[in-house]
Amino acid sequence: GNSVLSAKKSTSLMFGEYKAGLCLQYVSKAVPQTQVDFEYDGPCMKTSVPGPRSQNVGAINFFCNYEESRGNYLVDVDGNRMLDVYTQISSIPIGYNHPALLKLMSNPNNLSTFVNRPALGILPPETFPDTLTDSLLSVAPSGMTRVQTMACGSCSNENAYKAMFIWYKNKERGHNTPSDEDVSTCMVNQAPGCPDLSIMSFMGAFHGRTLGCLATTHSKAIHKLDVPSFDWPIAPFPRLRYPLEQFTRENAQEEARCLEEVEDLIVKWRQKGKPVAGIVIEPIQAEGGDNHASPNFFRSLRNIARKHGCAFHVDEVQTGGGCTGKFWAHEHWGMDDPADIVSFSKKLLTGGYYHKDELQADKAYRIFNTWMGDPSKNLFLSEVLNVIRRESLLEEVARSGRALLNGLYELQAQYPGILSRARGQGTFCAIDVCDDATRTSILLKARNKGILLGGCGERSIRFRPALIFKEYHVHLFLNIFNDILAKHK
Amino acid sequence: GNSVLSAKKSTSLMFGEYKAGLCLQYVSKAVPQTQVDFEYDGPCMKTSVPGPRSQNVGAINFFCNYEESRGNYLVDVDGNRMLDVYTQISSIPIGYNHPALLKLMSNPNNLSTFVNRPALGILPPETFPDTLTDSLLSVAPSGMTRVQTMACGSCSNENAYKAMFIWYKNKERGHNTPSDEDVSTCMVNQAPGCPDLSIMSFMGAFHGRTLGCLATTHSKAIHKLDVPSFDWPIAPFPRLRYPLEQFTRENAQEEARCLEEVEDLIVKWRQKGKPVAGIVIEPIQAEGGDNHASPNFFRSLRNIARKHGCAFHVDEVQTGGGCTGKFWAHEHWGMDDPADIVSFSKKLLTGGYYHKDELQADKAYRIFNTWMGDPSKNLFLSEVLNVIRRESLLEEVARSGRALLNGLYELQAQYPGILSRARGQGTFCAIDVCDDATRTSILLKARNKGILLGGCGERSIRFRPALIFKEYHVHLFLNIFNDILAKHK
Numbered sequence: 001g002n003s004v005l006s007a008k009k010s011t012s013l014m015f016g017e018y019k020a021g022l023c024l025q026y027v028s029k030a031v032p033q034t035q036v037d038f039e040y041d042g043p044c045m046k047t048s049v050p051g052p053r054s055q056n057v058g059a060i061n062f063f064c065n066y067e068e069s070r071g072n073y074l075v076d077v078d079g080n081r082m083l084d085v086y087t088q089i090s091s092i093p094i095g096y097n098h099p100a101l102l103k104l105m106s107n108p109n110n111l112s113t114f115v116n117r118p119a120l121g122i123l124p125p126e127t128f129p130d131t132l133t134d135s136l137l138s139v140a141p142s143g144m145t146r147v148q149t150m151a152c153g154s155c156s157n158e159n160a161y162k163a164m165f166i167w168y169k170n171k172e173r174g175h176n177t178p179s180d181e182d183v184s185t186c187m188v189n190q191a192p193g194c195p196d197l198s199i200m201s202f203m204g205a206f207h208g209r210t211l212g213c214l215a216t217t218h219s220k221a222i223h224k225l226d227v228p229s230f231d232w233p234i235a236p237f238p239r240l241r242y243p244l245e246q247f248t249r250e251n252a253q254e255e256a257r258c259l260e261e262v263e264d265l266i267v268k269w270r271q272k273g274k275p276v277a278g279i280v281i282e283p284i285q286a287e288g289g290d291n292h293a294s295p296n297f298f299r300s301l302r303n304i305a306r307k308h309g310c311a312f313h314v315d316e317v318q319t320g321g322g323c324t325g326k327f328w329a330h331e332h333w334g335m336d337d338p339a340d341i342v343s344f345s346k347k348l349l350t351g352g353y354y355h356k357d358e359l360q361a362d363k364a365y366r367i368f369n370t371w372m373g374d375p376s377k378n379l380f381l382s383e384v385l386n387v388i389r390r391e392s393l394l395e396e397v398a399r400s401g402r403a404l405l406n407g408l409y410e411l412q413a414q415y416p417g418i419l420s421r422a423r424g425q426g427t428f429c430a431i432d433v434c435d436d437a438t439r440t441s442i443l444l445k446a447r448n449k450g451i452l453l454g455g456c457g458e459r460s461i462r463f464r465p466a467l468i469f470k471e472y473h474v475h476l477f478l479n480i481f482n483d484i485l486a487k488h489k
Numbered sequence: 490g491n492s493v494l495s496a497k498k499s500t501s502l503m504f505g506e507y508k509a510g511l512c513l514q515y516v517s518k519a520v521p522q523t524q525v526d527f528e529y530d531g532p533c534m535k536t537s538v539p540g541p542r543s544q545n546v547g548a549i550n551f552f553c554n555y556e557e558s559r560g561n562y563l564v565d566v567d568g569n570r571m572l573d574v575y576t577q578i579s580s581i582p583i584g585y586n587h588p589a590l591l592k593l594m595s596n597p598n599n600l601s602t603f604v605n606r607p608a609l610g611i612l613p614p615e616t617f618p619d620t621l622t623d624s625l626l627s628v629a630p631s632g633m634t635r636v637q638t639m640a641c642g643s644c645s646n647e648n649a650y651k652a653m654f655i656w657y658k659n660k661e662r663g664h665n666t667p668s669d670e671d672v673s674t675c676m677v678n679q680a681p682g683c684p685d686l687s688i689m690s691f692m693g694a695f696h697g698r699t700l701g702c703l704a705t706t707h708s709k710a711i712h713k714l715d716v717p718s719f720d721w722p723i724a725p726f727p728r729l730r731y732p733l734e735q736f737t738r739e740n741a742q743e744e745a746r747c748l749e750e751v752e753d754l755i756v757k758w759r760q761k762g763k764p765v766a767g768i769v770i771e772p773i774q775a776e777g778g779d780n781h782a783s784p785n786f787f788r789s790l791r792n793i794a795r796k797h798g799c800a801f802h803v804d805e806v807q808t809g810g811g812c813t814g815k816f817w818a819h820e821h822w823g824m825d826d827p828a829d830i831v832s833f834s835k836k837l838l839t840g841g842y843y844h845k846d847e848l849q850a851d852k853a854y855r856i857f858n859t860w861m862g863d864p865s866k867n868l869f870l871s872e873v874l875n876v877i878r879r880e881s882l883l884e885e886v887a888r889s890g891r892a893l894l895n896g897l898y899e900l901q902a903q904y905p906g907i908l909s910r911a912r913g914q915g916t917f918c919a920i921d922v923c924d925d926a927t928r929t930s931i932l933l934k935a936r937n938k939g940i941l942l943g944g945c946g947e948r949s950i951r952f953r954p955a956l957i958f959k960e961y962h963v964h965l966f967l968n969i970f971n972d973i974l975a976k977h978k
Contacts, residue, residue, distance in 0.1 A: 053615075059853035063615045066605040067598075077615045088608040089859045101604045105594075109556075114603065115590045115869075116555040117838070119577040126542075126552045126566045151641045152860060158643075158699040162716055169715040183710045187692075189718035193710070197717050203676075209858055210647040212700030221672045221682070222854050226658040227651055228686050229678035230717060346859060349606070364548035365711050369698055370578045370835060371641060380604075 035472045038099050039071025042476060043450025044081040051078030069096035072466060072473055074452060082447065085477060086454040090286070090318050090464035091346040093384045094393070098468075104383050113376045120149065120372040128375055135382040136352065139327050141342045142335075144354040149373030153317040153345030154208035157280070159367050160341045160353045161212050164278035164311040165197050166361050171309070175362070197277040198232040198269055200262070200310070204288030204457075205237070207280055207315050216280055219288040219457075233265040233276060237285055238293045242421040255297040259304065266308045278311035278341075279304075283329035286318040289457020290430030292423055295333040302338060311359065313341040321347030322388060322467050325398035325426030332425060347467075349384065350377035393467040401426040403471045404463060407478040415485045418442075421460075429463040430456065438488075445484045451477055525957050527588050528560025531965060532939025533570040540567030558585035561955060561962055563941060571936065572966060575943040579775070579807050579953035580835040582873045583882070587957075593872050602865045609638065609861040610854075617864055624871040625841065630817050630831045631824075633843040638862030642806040642834030643697035646769070648856050649830045649842045650701050653767035653800040654686050655850050660798070664851070686766040687721040687758055689751070689799070693777030693946075694726070696769055696804050705769055708777040708946075722754040722765060726774055727782045731910040744786040751790065755797045767800035767830075768793075772818035775807040778946020779919030781912055784822040791827060800848065802830040810836030811877060811956050814887035814915030821914060836956075838873065839866035882956040890915040892960045893952060896967040904974045907931075910949075918952040919945065927977075934973045940966055 035041075050062035054077055068075040072095055074084040084092075094100075104110060118125060125131075136147045148163075150156040179192075186193025201207065201216035208214065209223055215230040217223055238255045241247035266276050281301065285291035305312040319329035321344070330338045340359055345351040350373050361367045388394065401424060408422035408431050421432040433439035436459050443461065446453055456462040465473065539551035543566055557564040561584055563573040573581075583589075593599060607614060614620075625636045637652075639645040668681075675682025690696065690705035697703065698712055704719040706712055727744045730736035755765050770790065774780035794801040808818035810833070819827045829848055834840040839862050850856050877883065890913060897911035897920050910921040922928035925948050932950065935942055945951040954962065 059610045059857060060613060061611045063617075064607065064612050066607065066614050067601045069605065074612070088606070088612060091606070091608060091859055096605050097601060098604070102600055105600050105603055111591055111594050112556045112586060114594055114865075115587070116558065116585050117577070117580070118553065118555065119580065121548045122550045123553050123563070123577060124549060125555050128552075152644060152858065154644060154647075154858060155641060155699060161700070162698075165717065166715045178710075178714055182714060186710050186713040186715075186718075187707050188723055189704055189713075189720060193714055194716060194718035197715075209651075210644060210699045210701055211650070211704075215678055215700075218676050221667075221675050222852065224675040224678075225667055225671060225682055225855075226655045226675075226686075227683060228654065228719060229675075229683035231678060234677055363711065366714075368548060369641065369643060370580055376603075 035470060036071040036095065036468050038097070039095065040073045040081055043073070043083050043480075044079075045448065045450045046080050047078045049076060049078075049080055049082070049447050051076060051080060053077040066096065071095040071098075072469055080450070082450045082452045083473060083477060084452045085463050085465045085469070086452050087464055087466050089346070089454065090323070092466050093321055093347040093349070094387050095466045095468045098387065100383050100387050101380055104379065110379060113379055117371060117374060117376070119370050120375065121368050125375055128378075131375060131378045131382065135378045135385060136348070136350075136354075138385060140354055141328050141330065141339065143337055144339075144342065144356060146357065146360060147354045148352055148367060149378070150345075150351040150353070150369075151371055151373055152351045153343070154210040154213050155369070156317065156343040156345055156351040156353050157207045157216075157315060158210055158212045160313055160343045160355075161199050161216075161278065161280075163341065163353075163355060163359050163361060163367060164199070164313060165195070166366055167311060167359050168197060168275075168277035168309075169195060170362055196274045198230065198274045199313075200233045200235060200265060200269075200276045200279045202235050202237040202281055202285070204285045204291055205280070205282060206285070206287035207282075208317075219285075231274065233269045235262045235265055237288070237291055238297060240292060242423060251294070255293060255300075259297065259300050262301065262304055263308070266304070266310065276308070276310045278313050280313040280315055282315050282317075283319045283332070284324075284425065284428060286462065287456055289460045290423060290428075290462055291457070292425070295335075298330070298333045298338075299335055302335065311340040312338075313343065314339040315343050317343060317345045317351075318464075319428065320344045322394050322397055323347065323426050323428045323464065325394060325401055327394065329425065329428070349381045350374060388467060391468075396470060397426045397467055400465075400469050400471050400474050401429065403474040404429050404477075407474060411478070411482060411485065414482075415488075418485060418488065424463070427463060427465050427469055430460045433459050433461060435459055442484060442488065445488075446481065449480050449484060451480050525560040525584065525959065527586070528584065529562045529570055532562070532572050532969075533568075534937065534939045535569050536567045538565060538567075538569055538571070538936050540565060540569060542566040555585065560584040560587075561958055569939070571939045571941045572962060573941045574952050574954045574958070574966060575941045576953050576955050578835070578943070579812070581955050582810055582836040582838070583876050584955045584957045587876065589872050589876050590869055593868065599868060602868055606860060606863060606865070608859050609864065610857050614864055617867075620864060620867045620871065624867045624874060625837070625839075625843075627874060628816050629843055630819065630827065632826055633828075633831065633845060635846065635849060636843050637841055637856060638867070639834075639840035639842070639858075640860055640862055641840045642832070643699040643702050644858070645806065645832040645834055645840040645842050646696050646705075646804060647699055647701045649802055649832050649844070650688050650705075650767065650769075652830065652842075652844060652848050652850060652856060653688070653802065654684075655855055656800060656848050657686060657764075657766035657798075658684060659851055685763045687719065687763045688802075689722045689724060689754060689758075689765045689768045691724050691726040691770055691774070693774045693780055694769070694771060695774070695776030696771075697806075708774075720763065722758045724751045724754055726777070726780055727786060729781060731912060740783070741785075744782060744789075748786070748789050748793065751793055752797075755793070755799065765797070765799045767802050769802040769804055771804050771806075772808045772821070773813075773914065773917060775951065776945055778949045779912060779917075779951055780946070781914070787819070787822045787827075788824055791824065800829040801827075802832065803828040804832050806832060806834045806840075808917065809833045811883050811886055812836065812915050812917045812953065814883060814890055816883065818914065818917070836873075838870045839863060877956060880957075885959060886915045886956055889954075889958050889960050889963050890918065892963040893918050893966075896963060900967070900971060900974065903971075904977075907974060907977065913952070916952060916954050916958055919949045922948050922950060924948055931973060931977065934977075935970065938969050938973060940969050
């Protein structure tokens with residue numbers, strides 16, 4: 001799998017300008033000799049971050065020099081070069097300025113796709129069916145042969161919800177023509193045309209920030225405050241105790257409790273006259289704190305959805321695209337029929353959702369907007385998928401992920417007062433910090449040592465590297481992180 | 490203004506292969522000698538449309554060959570070349586494959602912007618403030634110095650609504666910290682954290698199809714059927730009678746009636762406990778049938794919004810970008826303080842909204858998502874704006890628009906049994922057809938003669954050419970259209 005990677009440096013420890021300052025209580029046992037051939041050797045810090053050339057307002061962390069960024073390294077305007085373990089909120093699949101993507105841009109046959117953005121739903125490019133076959137359909141989840149592209153994650157989920165509402169109502173009216181009353185009332189937002197249907201979501205979930213999505217998002221108050229919402233049911237998501245092998249029975253009970261609540265809420269909302277048309281869930285609650293549940297939990301949930309006639313929507317916007325070691329996180333559940341709808345965005349570069357045949361809207365223009373995605377993003381995606389296959393990146397992710405999680409286990413054993421609950425799948429890992437203030441302090445120190453990380457939940461650090469994050473980078477990270485923890489007081 | 494345009498053909502009538510078949514009852518009096526230098530001479534039809542190589546499903550009209558399309562001409566997979574007066578639902582600003590945009594793509598300095606899409610809200614490119622200054626801020630509406638980019642029109646409006654809700658609630662709580670109850674209830678979709686606020690919209694409006702936007706969209710049942718909605722107030726939009734100069738008094742009364750209803754609804758919804766945080770309106774209702782109102786109507790509406798403490802949101806997603814002869818359609822109202830929020834997308838190539846300082850959310854991450862737009866679209870927009878300025882395209886639009894509207898007046902005088910209510914601003918024109926079946930028949934005949942048009946409302950044809958649609962193209966269209974009408978039975 002490593003054939004295209006050259007061994008650029010043969011030294012087993014290479015931390016750029018930080019090598020001298022490292023405390024080596026923890027030293028990785030097996031630093032591989034390979035790194036990514038088009039990137040840098042390691043972090044290189046010239047100022048603290050944000051540096052003097054960044055002029056930050058609002059949510060801005062710092063300004064970037066994307067021209068100079070390479071592979072796993074993000075360079076800022078002050079020339080600081082950081083190992084990026086957050087990748088633009090988990091949205092860069094194969095690193096910065098990947099040669100394969102630059103090459104695609106230099107092909108004159110591709111220019112037209114960038115310059116002429118079509119109204120894809122009515123006037124698609126001749127090549128678009130093939131582009132879909134080469135890109136999204138080549139990685140379609142089990143049982144799904146249809147895909148609808150959209151411009152972003154929120155639009156993907158909004159339209160997936162609409163597809164579930166339409167499916168549910170068509171089923172309810174026996175696939176007959178809508179009544180005149182349906183048609184006239186919908187124009188003024190009233191039932192029966194705009195029915196009181198609901199989408200069930202989970203506490204801690206994040207599905208986007210537009211008004212429909214936001215009604216299913218329950219991770220942070222700042223996302224939701226002051227925005228009108230829908231009275232839709234919210235089920236508890238299991239709070240597993242770690243290490244998992246010590247709490248097998250407690251965690252099984254916790255999952256059973258949540259599933260029972262799911263069924264109770266479905267019944268309760270049906271009785272309230274707001275039946276649940278669909279259930280939406282992330283395979284790992286990301287923004288909400290990297291909350292995991294067992295394959296058995298998801299299998300049972302899928303069965304409950306089927307039993308009650310609710311569509312089952314798996315939101316893979318953050319988990320999809322290979323970071324868990326499989327292309328879709330829900331493939332870890334080992335089910336023949338895992339979902340009715342699977343939505344995606346971020347690492348897939350375009351938004352959209354896969355769906356079963358039954359979830360196809362019965363008429364044209366029911367799911368529609370002007371752009372319906374952007375074919376230039378599908379072009380990039382085809383090439384990203386080529387790179388993933390050619391370089392066996394899913395296997396690489398599994399390998400790097402094992403090294404990362406083992407390193408986190410060791411660190412939490414070494415610093416039990418600071419770290420706990422190391423968890424993950426592939427490189428999609430997280431660890432909890434004792435409190436929010438300590439987390440903030442560690443994140444800032446890491447950044448000033450050239451490691452970019454993100455937080456999630458109340459006191460977790462999340463790891464979201466690109467798929468080209470090798471064992472080499474894992475150990476580079478672990479050594480610097482250990483240094484920070486050792487000095488932390 | 491025409492200095493960069495070469496007079497490619499000196500013949501005054503040039504209809505490609507259709508010249509022979511034309512009935513010349515109507516012949517344009519003044520066909521200019523200029524056309525767009527990088528495009529074709531005229532339509533050229535080889536098959537009926539969709540032709541044998543288009544495999545249509547759902548809403549797809551036909552498949553396109555964007556590589557071969559040029560300027561005002563869209564080429565399909567069967568080699569049919571059509572004069573495009575619909576431009577991908579009004580979203581192509583300066584025609585297909587404009588040399589200025591192709592040149593931008595060939596500049597190696599720009600590659601990184603396409604290949605590395607950032608999380609713009611946290612890690613913007615070094616150049617992004619300058620890019621915004623050169624692009625969106627250089628055409629900011631009067632009184633607005635702030636802009637928020639988004640990926641599409643629906644996301645723009647969804648986030649504009651959120652900005653209005655946040656502004657309204659901050660005002661209501663005297664800019665004090667939200668209460669613990671606000672914070673805890675919002676997490677579970679309940680008041681007071683998720684308040685019962687509303688957005689007022691108008692019958693016939695179209696503001697997008699995500700759940701928040703859809704609650705303010707009232708143009709066609711197929712957009713809304715089966716999707717849950719909000720109980721928000723819907724005011725009547727004036728139904729003007731044409732020709733306007735014959736119905737001055739009636740139209741003034743109609744507008745007064747609508748404004749009275751607006752005030753009644755604001756009071757009524759406040760009493761219902763669902764106060765109106767914002768009023769959203771299109772300068773011309775596009776999807777809803779190209780419904781116009783007078784500058785006086787909009788001035789009065791703006792005053793009503795101010796009087797009742799509601800934000801005033803002008804949705805320029807379809808009207809913005811120059812097609813009305815001014816960059817923003819609302820500039821025709823001649824007001825110092827036309828709006829609190831102006832949203833855009835389509836011809837602007839990126840979504841987003843301008844807003845006043847007061848509408849800036851008080852905290853980071855309240856208006857936020859992963860991508861927050863796409864800097865590569867801003868790059869294209871800068872170049873589009875350069876072309877608009879260099880070629881004085883707004884003046885060209887005003888000139889072409891006068892020719893188009895005059896031609897439509899003549900045609901409706903010639904065919905009063907078929908056409909009525911010709912109306913428009915710039916090239917943003919429309920005309921009504923006697924019934925929907927006749928409209929469909931005319932649109933299909935026009936397409937087979939090489940003219941691409943769109944419908945809107947119940948029986949209108951809308952004209953949405955690019956900004957490079959010259960008088961030459963107007964007369965080319967009028968002659969073919971006249972031919973179709975003359976043969977229509």
